[in-house]
Amino acid sequence: MSSLSERPAGAVVGRSLRHESAALHVTGRARFTDDLAPRTKDVLHAWPVQAPHAHALLSRLDTSAARDVPGVVHVLTGEDVPGVGDSGDSDDEPLFPTEVCFHGQAVCWVLADSLEAARRGAAAVRVDYEPLPAILTLPEAIAAGSFQGAQPTLRRGDVEAGLARSAHVLDGELEMAGQEHFYLETHAALATVEDDGTVLVQSSTQHPSETQAVVARVLGRPRHEVTVQCLRMGGGFGGKEMQPHGYAAVAALGAILTGRPVRVRLTRSQDLTMTGKRHGFHARWRVGLDDEGRLQALEATLTSDGGWSLDLSQPVLTRALCHVDNAYWIPDVRVTGRIARTHKTSQTAFRGFGGPQGMLVVEDILGRCAPLLGLEPHELRRRNFYQDGQTTPYGQEITQAGRLHRAWDQVTRTAGLDRRRAEIAQFNATHEHRQRAVAITPVKFGISFNLTAFNQAGALVHVYADGSVLVNHGGTEMGQGLHTKMLQVAATALGVAPDTVRIAPTRTDKVPNTSATAASSGSDLNGAAVKDACEQIRDRLAQVAAQRLGVPAADVRFRDGVVSGLGTGTTVPWAEVVAAAYVARTHLSAAGFYRTEGLHWSSTVMQGSPFKYFAHGVAATEVEVDGFTGAYRTRRVDIVHDVGDSLSPLVDLGQIEGAFAQGAGWLTLEDLRWDTGDGEHRGRLATASASTYKLPSIAELPPVVHVALLEHAHEEGAVYGSKAVGEPPLMLAISVREALRQACAAFGPEGTVVELPSPATPEAVFWALQAARAGHGGGIEGGDGPPPPEADPEAPERRPQTETLLHQLGEG
Amino acid sequence: MTRTSRPETAVAPAFLRVNGQGTPLGDVTPHTTTLDWLRDRGLTGAKEGCAEGECGACAVLLSRPGADATTTEWVAVNSCLVPAAALDGQEVVTAEGLGSPDRLHPVQRELADRGGTQCGYCTPGFVCAMAAEFYRPDRTTRAPRHELDDDHEHGPNGFDLHALSGNLCRCTGYRPIRDAAYALGDPTGTDPLAERRRRPPPDPRHTRVRADGAELVRPRDLTETVRLLADHPDAVLLAGSTDVGVDVNLRGSRPALLVAVDRVPELRHLQVDDGSIRIGAALNLTEVERGLAGRVPLLGQLFPLFASRLVRNTATLGGNLGTASPIGDAAPVLLALEASIVLAGPDGERVVPLADYFTGYRSSVRRPGELIREIRIPVPLAGTTAFHKVAKRRVDDISSVAVAYALDVTDGTVVRARIGLGGVGATPLRARRTESALEGMPWARRTAVEAAAVLATEGTPLTDHRASARYRSAMLEQSLLKLHAEHPAAGEEPS
Numbered sequence A: 001m002s003s004l005s006e007r008p009a010g011a012v013v014g015r016s017l018r019h020e021s022a023a024l025h026v027t028g029r030a031r032f033t034d035d036l037a038p039r040t041k042d043v044l045h046a047w048p049v050q051a052p053h054a055h056a057l058l059s060r061l062d063t064s065a066a067r068d069v070p071g072v073v074h075v076l077t078g079e080d081v082p083g084v085g086d087s088g089d090s091d092d093e094p095l096f097p098t099e100v101c102f103h104g105q106a107v108c109w110v111l112a113d114s115l116e117a118a119r120r121g122a123a124a125v126r127v128d129y130e131p132l133p134a135i136l137t138l139p140e141a142i143a144a145g146s147f148q149g150a151q152p153t154l155r156r157g158d159v160e161a162g163l164a165r166s167a168h169v170l171d172g173e174l175e176m177a178g179q180e181h182f183y184l185e186t187h188a189a190l191a192t193v194e195d196d197g198t199v200l201v202q203s204s205t206q207h208p209s210e211t212q213a214v215v216a217r218v219l220g221r222p223r224h225e226v227t228v229q230c231l232r233m234g235g236g237f238g239g240k241e242m243q244p245h246g247y248a249a250v251a252a253l254g255a256i257l258t259g260r261p262v263r264v265r266l267t268r269s270q271d272l273t274m275t276g277k278r279h280g281f282h283a284r285w286r287v288g289l290d291d292e293g294r295l296q297a298l299e300a301t302l303t304s305d306g307g308w309s310l311d312l313s314q315p316v317l318t319r320a321l322c323h324v325d326n327a328y329w330i331p332d333v334r335v336t337g338r339i340a341r342t343h344k345t346s347q348t349a350f351r352g353f354g355g356p357q358g359m360l361v362v363e364d365i366l367g368r369c370a371p372l373l374g375l376e377p378h379e380l381r382r383r384n385f386y387q388d389g390q391t392t393p394y395g396q397e398i399t400q401a402g403r404l405h406r407a408w409d410q411v412t413r414t415a416g417l418d419r420r421r422a423e424i425a426q427f428n429a430t431h432e433h434r435q436r437a438v439a440i441t442p443v444k445f446g447i448s449f450n451l452t453a454f455n456q457a458g459a460l461v462h463v464y465a466d467g468s469v470l471v472n473h474g475g476t477e478m479g480q481g482l483h484t485k486m487l488q489v490a491a492t493a494l495g496v497a498p499d500t501v502r503i504a505p506t507r508t509d510k511v512p513n514t515s516a517t518a519a520s521s522g523s524d525l526n527g528a529a530v531k532d533a534c535e536q537i538r539d540r541l542a543q544v545a546a547q548r549l550g551v552p553a554a555d556v557r558f559r560d561g562v563v564s565g566l567g568t569g570t571t572v573p574w575a576e577v578v579a580a581a582y583v584a585r586t587h588l589s590a591a592g593f594y595r596t597e598g599l600h601w602s603s604t605v606m607q608g609s610p611f612k613y614f615a616h617g618v619a620a621t622e623v624e625v626d627g628f629t630g631a632y633r634t635r636r637v638d639i640v641h642d643v644g645d646s647l648s649p650l651v652d653l654g655q656i657e658g659a660f661a662q663g664a665g666w667l668t669l670e671d672l673r674w675d676t677g678d679g680e681h682r683g684r685l686a687t688a689s690a691s692t693y694k695l696p697s698i699a700e701l702p703p704v705v706h707v708a709l710l711e712h713a714h715e716e717g718a719v720y721g722s723k724a725v726g727e728p729p730l731m732l733a734i735s736v737r738e739a740l741r742q743a744c745a746a747f748g749p750e751g752t753v754v755e756l757p758s759p760a761t762p763e764a765v766f767w768a769l770q771a772a773r774a775g776h777g778g779g780i781e782g783g784d785g786p787p788p789p790e791a792d793p794e795a796p797e798r799r800p801q802t803e804t805l806l807h808q809l810g811e812g
Numbered sequence B: 001m002t003r004t005s006r007p008e009t010a011v012a013p014a015f016l017r018v019n020g021q022g023t024p025l026g027d028v029t030p031h032t033t034t035l036d037w038l039r040d041r042g043l044t045g046a047k048e049g050c051a052e053g054e055c056g057a058c059a060v061l062l063s064r065p066g067a068d069a070t071t072t073e074w075v076a077v078n079s080c081l082v083p084a085a086a087l088d089g090q091e092v093v094t095a096e097g098l099g100s101p102d103r104l105h106p107v108q109r110e111l112a113d114r115g116g117t118q119c120g121y122c123t124p125g126f127v128c129a130m131a132a133e134f135y136r137p138d139r140t141t142r143a144p145r146h147e148l149d150d151d152h153e154h155g156p157n158g159f160d161l162h163a164l165s166g167n168l169c170r171c172t173g174y175r176p177i178r179d180a181a182y183a184l185g186d187p188t189g190t191d192p193l194a195e196r197r198r199r200p201p202p203d204p205r206h207t208r209v210r211a212d213g214a215e216l217v218r219p220r221d222l223t224e225t226v227r228l229l230a231d232h233p234d235a236v237l238l239a240g241s242t243d244v245g246v247d248v249n250l251r252g253s254r255p256a257l258l259v260a261v262d263r264v265p266e267l268r269h270l271q272v273d274d275g276s277i278r279i280g281a282a283l284n285l286t287e288v289e290r291g292l293a294g295r296v297p298l299l300g301q302l303f304p305l306f307a308s309r310l311v312r313n314t315a316t317l318g319g320n321l322g323t324a325s326p327i328g329d330a331a332p333v334l335l336a337l338e339a340s341i342v343l344a345g346p347d348g349e350r351v352v353p354l355a356d357y358f359t360g361y362r363s364s365v366r367r368p369g370e371l372i373r374e375i376r377i378p379v380p381l382a383g384t385t386a387f388h389k390v391a392k393r394r395v396d397d398i399s400s401v402a403v404a405y406a407l408d409v410t411d412g413t414v415v416r417a418r419i420g421l422g423g424v425g426a427t428p429l430r431a432r433r434t435e436s437a438l439e440g441m442p443w444a445r446r447t448a449v450e451a452a453a454v455l456a457t458e459g460t461p462l463t464d465h466r467a468s469a470r471y472r473s474a475m476l477e478q479s480l481l482k483l484h485a486e487h488p489a490a491g492e493e494p495s
Helices: A022-026 A033-039 A115-124 A138-144 A159-164 A208-219 A244-258 A268-274 A313-321 A355-373 A377-383 A401-414 A417-430 A482-494 A522-549 A574-583 A649-669 A728-746 A762-773 A801-811 B034-040 B106-113 B123-134 B175-183 B192-196 B222-231 B244-251 B285-292 B297-305 B317-322 B330-336 B432-438 B445-455 B469-486
Strands: A044-050 A056-062 A072-076 A106-112 A126-131 A153-156 A168-176 A188-193 A199-203 A226-230 A262-265 A281-289 A295-305 A332-340 A434-447 A456-463 A469-473 A501-503 A556-559 A562-565 A571-573 A589-595 A600-602 A607-609 A613-626 A632-641 A704-709 B015-018 B021-024 B059-065 B072-078 B091-093 B208-211 B214-217 B236-238 B257-260 B270-272 B276-280 B340-345 B348-353 B358-360 B371-378 B384-390 B401-410 B413-422
Touching (some): A022 B106, A033 A199, A033 B034, A044 A072, A044 A115, A044 A244, A072 A115, A072 A244, A106 A115, A159 A281, A159 A295, A159 A332, A188 A244, A199 A208, A199 A244, A208 A226, A208 A244, A244 A262, A295 A313, A313 A332, A355 A434, A355 A649, A401 A434, A401 A613, A401 A632, A482 A501, A522 A562, A522 A571, A522 A574, A522 A589, A571 A574, A613 A728, A632 A649, A632 A728, A649 A704, A649 A728, B072 B123, B222 B257, B270 B285, B276 B285, B285 B297, B297 B330, B297 B384, B297 B401, B317 B330, B317 B371, B330 B401, B330 B413, B384 B469, B401 B469, B432 B445, B445 B469
Parallel strands (some): A044 A262, A295 A332, A469 A501, A632 A704, B015 B091, B214 B257
Antiparallel strands (some): A072 A106, A168 A281, A188 A262, A281 A295, A456 A469, A456 A589, A556 A562, A600 A607, B015 B021, B059 B072, B208 B214, B270 B276, B276 B371, B384 B401, B401 B413
């Protein structure tokens, strides 16, 4: 066992603790970035002027009338930028654009004494536009050849030969929608200027170091003149990895120019219309299977909707390609990816980071193929699972296939799937208007940043002379419980009680050059760095304690706030050892560091071992669909998920269930719509508010939710034997979609193939079940796309169901 | 202590009692939301998540008249929608006021211990919505049932999960929140908010707040209201503020005169007599639901599907009809019930059948200076009623299509059919051709199928982000098939 994964007796990790800020959350005391504004004197409020075109040239920007509005102090424009006016690092996201590239893009920002004055000022800014043609949908972009960034191909073997030897070759298309993060806290930043002219930016950011870098670049200053602090976030989900930088820069720029604190907080509609979302994808595929349903070959082209600029679209695409296999062995593979450039928000990281989109392709294929092969979908999936020793299409060896098999069998058993399938068949046979189905799907998700350099982390731990401990680390808290886990890691490493340790807000002047808190890697990376720092201090304290205890330093043990020596009955309280160490002039602070070993990845040939390990999970979901409307309920969910040896079970359960709900939202309810017509509002987000973009509410919570952590899941080489948890369980929600597909099929004759759009809204489900009823559930062979969710003027006239019914009544 | 329901004259400046502390309203405009006002005073627990009453992150507790006027009830409302000035003299409790980290309120403790908070941003709103249900006087325990029984939306402690349907959480998936809700006990004898319920809430005050070129007035009575409206025909009526508040927050509307009518006594009655049920236009939906106590089953079906509890706690039938929105859910139901509305104006009152009220998109026969005083529902009620709402989300979503039925079936024949539709035209409307197709026909599957074909052609549905036109038409058709499947004639097999 490695020293990193070894868990000492009496460890604080592994205990179910409350979220470290829970008492502050529930009493309204927990402060978020924008809660600082009312506590700050003389704050200026910022309001953007948003362009009403998807694509246009800015021919004139006249801010004079705005400056006459009472309370308006300044209008920020490109002329105010001393450095580089870009909100990213690729120079494709101008902070103050002269060419508008999406509807709602901010062209300038008004600063005023009150938000109301800023809003009025923004309304008074005069902007003239020369509208240009706009590309909005993936089919439009594909037809126009509008792409950006690299177009990688992941290949193994000979896909043509694989298809040639397959007994069944099927092809098809899938278009899946993106998803709005809808963190409850919208983007926020508050910048203040220090006495020496340096800037402190409070930002709701998952990536303080990059926020710092972008702000410094915009201001034309070295990074040591910009400090970024993130207290905590009201949700991030990837949406605050790249996207906060521009808003932080606006606040910092305003503060530098006016000398007053500047607050930026997007309204919900501004956040929805200005910030990036999960990428929608289009996939066209050909798949070959043998007579037993074993996958032989997969050829696919994945096109993501990147929006107007690259942002993180390239690594998102890479991860999508690396997850097209999900849990399945496919001998011959060729998958090409490309990124469409459209006149929409710049799509960005979102929990799963392309993984969900990649996985959905193969799960959609299997869900559509199973009836054609005459196999139960669960049987088809199980038959194709990886075995140890096989490799992924990008060349990484599979070493924990058994975990997925175990999780699958455990869910099958504990959820009583065999019994319930029989009960469901009975229910369906006796209910004409309601049909049920249960589907089980696996997740195998690679953990680490694909880009090797990001897999590093730092920490700064102080032990004060009274024995209290303060931990700084590079990770940010967005609700995922990272700080809780880090507190438990520090308490374990130092052998103290949890309440001896406090976690400080994340600041770039405490731990520099950090990676984003992303890719589910927060605990793995920062945990190892915190542990390293704590162990440095502990080893120094052991020297001091060894003298008091009369044992060699190697025999000193720290546990529960008590320091003891092996073979002696004597103990010394932690605080006494610390006090003695201080007097003995011991350094009681340490910087910890960690880099993940053994990773390699070549993005040019798309080969390597980019992941430290895979996280695994299995979910079985039962749904009931109403045949009259397509409305549905999820009745029960059973999950077994692999989190290694959990650092904090309450936190991990929360991550699993929350991710599942968010994934279910993506696949069913959440329905981003842009105006794709040719009218004056072309390109406008039609679902730009909480009343039009609906998240799952508590009414969507299934009556029965059973979640178990996979047992005997120690992860060798990861901090205290744990595994990452943030993203992988999101894809467990694919079981909801597959259950809906199966329930729709149940409305039709045996063996009906159902094509389901994504999201599977009640309307989409209604058309799918109507098609199933009509006995034409869509042919995979023809490669028809999913039925259009909206009325298509070209579509044949809908034949009312009553015609058929009347016909039947007439005969009867 | 006697209680008058008329506003006292406001001699003192406007104030709110927040967490037990009298706090001058201070320098606010009539449009300043309660949320912004609280946050400016350092009470930043309540958050803005959407500014339109959809997410509940801003929820706070408000004291309101209980079922009998001598008691107080704690209700949760969206503070982002209600102007602070509209709460002049009222009592507000926020998450900060419920408990502190050292002394957590039972609701706070359950949420904290069970993993009910992750990012914590929605949490103060959940705490307040949950606390309102915790203090609901008629929350009674029920025997635990099988985990897959139909009523999993009530806890063994009587907790109604619908109380939380207006609070969004993006982190937890809600299961720990439900567990926390269902684990709550009863308030202890010394609980100050439980104790507070035994006394009446503060009276409304005769508020006048003027700033930023606008004014908010709370008139004492109907006479004063009508006079105000006569003098200022462009005045905007404010009851629940669930529509006005959205206009102010999202669309930059800044009405010059807001007239708060939610406590006008002549608008707050609920009477059931031989010929009709009369509902005061300014009763909020929670009050109407409680007051009717199931006497109008069709409305009983509507209420749980009408927005969320947080919205129903302030939204009124008068407001829902006053906006004349084509997608308001009350209109189809009231059309099916053949309701009339009583309009009060400077020239007295007139009674308008609701079917004649709507004239176009968000327009009606209501003249400037008039307000809806009462909704009248004739009795006896039809024997077979149903409300079908089709939306993307099951609860707290705007209807793609809403259909309300009121059918009288005598000796197997449909003698009277009234069908109200929402979401398929510029106004809510009656499905008159379908009604004709049903009346006089035997209530049988063939009739239902034939009438469904007619219903599918009613209205002029559009394609938008909620649904396609063809889905809306299909839903009309399916709705009548569903009605028959759920209410088959005697002797017909239920399907």
